[in-house]
Amino acid sequence: MRFYRALLHLYPKSFRSEYGNELCSLFGQQWRDTSGPAASLLLWIRTFLEILFNAFAVHWDLLRQDLRYTARTLSRSPGFAIVAVLVAALGIGAGTAVFTVTDHALIRPLPFAAPDRLVALWETTPGYSRMELSPLNYRDWKARSASFESIAAHRGLSVNLSGQGEPERLEGSAITAELLPLLGVRPAIGRIFTAEDDRDGAPGTLLLSYGLWQAAFGGDQGVLGRKVLLDGVPATIIGVMPRNFHFPRRDAEIWTPMRFAPAGFQDRNDNYLNVVARLKPAVTLKQAREEMRLITAQLSREYPKENARHGAAVNLLRDEISRQSRLLLAALFGAALCVLLISCSNLANLLLARALARQREIAVRSSLGAGRERLVRQLLTESSVLALLGGAVGVLAAYAALPLLARLVPQSMPVPEPSIDLRVLLSSLVFTVITGIGFGVIPALRGASSTSLQEGARTGAGVRTQRLRSTLVITEVAVSVVLLVSAGLLIRALPGVQSASYISFLPMTVRGGIWPVSVDGNTQLDRSENHTACLRYVTPSFFETLGIPLRSGRDVSDSDTASSTPVAVVSESFVKRYWPGQNPLGRHFNFAFQERTVIGVVGDVRVRGLEGPSEPQVYLSHMQVPDNTITWYAPKDLVIRSSVDDATLLPAVHAIIRNADPALPISEVRSMADLVAEDTGPRRLQLRVLGAFAISAFLLAGIGIHGLLSFAVSQRSREIGVRIALGAQSGDILSLVLRQSLILAAAGVALGTGLGYSAGRAMQSLLAGVSPADATAFLASITIVLLMALFGSLVPALRALRVDPTTAIRAE
Amino acid sequence: MATSEPPVDSFLPLPPATFHILMALAAEDRHGYAIIQDVAARSEGAMRLSAGTLYRSIQRMLDQGLITETSERPAPEFDDERRRYYRITPLGTSVARAESLRLAQLLSLARASGFAPGRA
Numbered sequence: 001m002r003f004y005r006a007l008l009h010l011y012p013k014s015f016r017s018e019y020g021n022e023l024c025s026l027f028g029q030q031w032r033d034t035s036g037p038a039a040s041l042l043l044w045i046r047t048f049l050e051i052l053f054n055a056f057a058v059h060w061d062l063l064r065q066d067l068r069y070t071a072r073t074l075s076r077s078p079g080f081a082i083v084a085v086l087v088a089a090l091g092i093g094a095g096t097a098v099f100t101v102t103d104h105a106l107i108r109p110l111p112f113a114a115p116d117r118l119v120a121l122w123e124t125t126p127g128y129s130r131m132e133l134s135p136l137n138y139r140d141w142k143a144r145s146a147s148f149e150s151i152a153a154h155r156g157l158s159v160n161l162s163g164q165g166e167p168e169r170l171e172g173s174a175i176t177a178e179l180l181p182l183l184g185v186r187p188a189i190g191r192i193f194t195a196e197d198d199r200d201g202a203p204g205t206l207l208l209s210y211g212l213w214q215a216a217f218g219g220d221q222g223v224l225g226r227k228v229l230l231d232g233v234p235a236t237i238i239g240v241m242p243r244n245f246h247f248p249r250r251d252a253e254i255w256t257p258m259r260f261a262p263a264g265f266q267d268r269n270d271n272y273l274n275v276v277a278r279l280k281p282a283v284t285l286k287q288a289r290e291e292m293r294l295i296t297a298q299l300s301r302e303y304p305k306e307n308a309r310h311g312a313a314v315n316l317l318r319d320e321i322s323r324q325s326r327l328l329l330a331a332l333f334g335a336a337l338c339v340l341l342i343s344c345s346n347l348a349n350l351l352l353a354r355a356l357a358r359q360r361e362i363a364v365r366s367s368l369g370a371g372r373e374r375l376v377r378q379l380l381t382e383s384s385v386l387a388l389l390g391g392a393v394g395v396l397a398a399y400a401a402l403p404l405l406a407r408l409v410p411q412s413m414p415v416p417e418p419s420i421d422l423r424v425l426l427s428s429l430v431f432t433v434i435t436g437i438g439f440g441v442i443p444a445l446r447g448a449s450s451t452s453l454q455e456g457a458r459t460g461a462g463v464r465t466q467r468l469r470s471t472l473v474i475t476e477v478a479v480s481v482v483l484l485v486s487a488g489l490l491i492r493a494l495p496g497v498q499s500a501s502y503i504s505f506l507p508m509t510v511r512g513g514i515w516p517v518s519v520d521g522n523t524q525l526d527r528s529e530n531h532t533a534c535l536r537y538v539t540p541s542f543f544e545t546l547g548i549p550l551r552s553g554r555d556v557s558d559s560d561t562a563s564s565t566p567v568a569v570v571s572e573s574f575v576k577r578y579w580p581g582q583n584p585l586g587r588h589f590n591f592a593f594q595e596r597t598v599i600g601v602v603g604d605v606r607v608r609g610l611e612g613p614s615e616p617q618v619y620l621s622h623m624q625v626p627d628n629t630i631t632w633y634a635p636k637d638l639v640i641r642s643s644v645d646d647a648t649l650l651p652a653v654h655a656i657i658r659n660a661d662p663a664l665p666i667s668e669v670r671s672m673a674d675l676v677a678e679d680t681g682p683r684r685l686q687l688r689v690l691g692a693f694a695i696s697a698f699l700l701a702g703i704g705i706h707g708l709l710s711f712a713v714s715q716r717s718r719e720i721g722v723r724i725a726l727g728a729q730s731g732d733i734l735s736l737v738l739r740q741s742l743i744l745a746a747a748g749v750a751l752g753t754g755l756g757y758s759a760g761r762a763m764q765s766l767l768a769g770v771s772p773a774d775a776t777a778f779l780a781s782i783t784i785v786l787l788m789a790l791f792g793s794l795v796p797a798l799r800a801l802r803v804d805p806t807t808a809i810r811a812e
Numbered sequence: 813m814a815t816s817e818p819p820v821d822s823f824l825p826l827p828p829a830t831f832h833i834l835m836a837l838a839a840e841d842r843h844g845y846a847i848i849q850d851v852a853a854r855s856e857g858a859m860r861l862s863a864g865t866l867y868r869s870i871q872r873m874l875d876q877g878l879i880t881e882t883s884e885r886p887a888p889e890f891d892d893e894r895r896r897y898y899r900i901t902p903l904g905t906s907v908a909r910a911e912s913l914r915l916a917q918l919l920s921l922a923r924a925s926g927f928a929p930g931r932a
Binding site: 011015018019022023025026027029030046047050051053054055057058061 | 843844845848862863864865866867868870871872895896
């Protein structure tokens with residue numbers, strides 16, 4: 001019998017307390033009617049199944065009843081329902097979308113086998129913490145190190161693919177045969193490179209990305225063995241990589257073997273190899289670093305001239321994502337958290353106010369015999385419905401926003417496009433339900449436990465609840481100040497970013513290189529003193545076309561040929577470093593294998609983004625590229641300045657090029673404005689996303705203040721009525737309401753200003769020189785928030801003014 | 813919870829258990845166990861209500877106003893104080909009648925189609 005009673009706990013409490021005794025006595029009757037162990041066993045089994053089925057049915061009946069009731073109450077206050085759902089949706093949507101992106105970029109392991117053992121290797125010198133390796137050092141490191149299972153190299157590749165439809169310009173990577181096995185990747189079809197493909201002089205081979213295979217070859221299986229031309233050199237397609245393989249960047253489309261010609265092993269300072277390695281299972285990162293330190297020290301002793309003060313950096317591949325991208329994602333993550341926080345507190349506020357307003361209803365229902373358990377159950381259903389609706393809308397919004405946010409993941413990362421996964425969905429769901437239950441049920445429950453009809457008659461809000469709600473509003477205001485300030489600072493930084501990008505986006509920047517400089521006969525190639533400069537080959541009128549000012553001397557000209565004196569145009573920062581305060585024209589320095597004569601000085605450009613100062617630059621004449629040695633740097637991009645519009649210009653350019661050489665592929669003909677837009681695009685996108693968060697937070701805080709004051713006014717209408725009856729003027733009443741709003745706003749602003757400053761400092765490197773204490777951004781944000789507070793309190797204040805003293809007092 | 817009585821038709825068709833309980837209560841007030849026994853006897857064992865089904869139906873029927881709990885008790889020597897007695901309401905009677913009518917009409921239709929024995 002005791003077991004039977006225990007089984008009855010499967011029923012809802014209300015049902016059990018109502019019919020438990022009856023059920024027990026019925027069961028007792030049946031028990032007495034049965035005899036024999038077989039019959040008793042049968043009775044038990046039947047009873048158990050029966051209880052299971054009916055308990056579920058009773059729960060289901062209650063749920064349906066509660067859902068109907070919820071639908072009725074919510075449709076009676078649609079404004080509340082819509083606002084609550086939207087508020088929840090906003091927070092959850094922002095949270096889900098941003099968490100998805102952050103998860104992909106920062107949290108997930110890289111999509112390679114045992115990714116935590118993958119490292120990147122760099123050379124270091126006192127000036128540079130991450131420098132590519134030269135083939136010679138690569139060969140020596142590989143031969144001498146014992147910490148790694150395998151070491152592989154790759155370098156950027158940009159080739160014209162022809163012999164197959166329209167010629168195309170493709171980005172990709174030249175890789176050594178060890179690379180793909182090292183990453184643990186197998187091809188989707190065909191084979192990957194072998195050591196044979198790496199041999200100098202082997203027939204050309206290439207691998208396609210899945211995307212390129214689909215786009216350019218229609219996913220044709222017969223593509224294997226097909227011959228194409230890469231920059232005019234025949235090569236055979238040997239395989240297609242899997243759909244989710246991206247390396248070293250997300251946009252890599254093609255891979256070719258990397259071959260080292262004997263000529264490549266001449267200069268220990270010809271650094272162009274990116275190197276990845278896989279740690280042996282038993283070796284820690286620290287041990288590998290220690291070993292590499294010993295090896296580089298040894299190499300420094302063996303090659304004191306080239307490898308002086310050289311070191312090695314061993315970084316986890318995962319940590320290679322740039323600090324700036326990391327920071328931006330972190331900032332967005334923070335912003336999304338803020339929005340989530342604010343929307344939760346708003347939801348809490350809404351539900352609290354509603355629970356308080358419903359105390360009377362709850363009191364009536366409980367005095368009519370509804371058990372506490374039934375009431376809680378009812379409220380639970382209602383909150384969960386609101387939260388789930390909000391969650392559903394939020395996830396839909398996140399889906400819609402994801403393609404946009406996906407562009408925030410830097411192209412330079414070897415990860416696929418983010419997509420919402422089950423974990424994120426589930427955590428959003430849990431989060432919503434907790435919010436709903438936490439703020440919808442607990443306050444109501446407190447109400448329900450203490451409520452009697454008498455108390456319900458006087459709708460007095462508890463002081464504690466009032467204080468909680470005020471705290472929530474202050475938090476909302478503070479968070480929206482933080483977001484507005486952050487967005488404001490980024491907006492202030494945008495012009496700097498744009499102009500900086502404009503001049504940094506030289507089409508030949510990627511073909512640059514860093515070379516040692518030695519001045520005035522000092523031929524020792526000493527990198528330790530940071531005597532380096534960026535090299536770029538240019539054609540005449542390059543500076544004029546791109547708007548780089550010529551400060552003195554002359555541009556390179558058609559007469560600077562391979563047979564004439566090697567000349568160089570240098571940047572102002574180059575002059576400042578090597579000949580401070582002197583006239584550089586006509587001076588000589590040794591650079592990229594040759595003695596150069598300075599013929600001109602041009603303005604600085606920032607080639608490496610906004611963080612560092614401008615590095616010294618050297619521009620050499622394209623006619624003076626030495627044969628076969630550094631052709632990689634030879635100009636391949638054409639820049640045209642024109643006063644006509646693109647539509648007229650582009651066909652003309654095509655015609656001229658076709659005339660000159662019909663076989664020459666023309667790729668990526670784009671206007672400079674497009675290039676600049678592309679370059680600043682992510683930045684503006686980030687700003688827009690942050691701006692959207694700031695606006696959401698701002699609106700939410702407005703709703704919060706409005707809700708709090710409306711509620712306070714309706715709570716205090718009797719007090720206000722009495723005051724009016726006692727002769728209070730409109731001004732008094734108005735200041736009564738507005739004072740409350742301003743106190744909340746001021747507290748929030750004070751808190752938010754401090755936090756905003758910290759946020760600004762944290763993202764200082766994104767601000768392109770704008771101070772994190774930028775007065776304009778702060779003043780604008782504070783003004784906006786104060787105006788919002790005022791606006792939010794307008795309607796409640798007017799309602800307070802319209803309180804009719806006679807009705808208010810009669811209600812007493 | 814219903815303040816005004818809903819139309820009789822809105823209850824139709826009745827779930828079998830509900831109809832059986834109404835029939836069991838037609839002649840006299842009964843407690844739960846008596847209902848089960850009466851239903852079993854009336855249907856010659858074809859309809860055996862389980863305890864859970866019975867009280868689930870009773871709860872719903874109380875809500876709908878088809879039956880009430882009665883405070884009148886039989887003579888103390890027959891009474892068990894744990895037992896609750898239920899009585900059919902006028903609404904319950906009307907609903908049971910309407911259901912019977914509905915079934916009768918259905919049956920005559922079935923006869924006309926040759927599905928059921930008896931005169932068409």
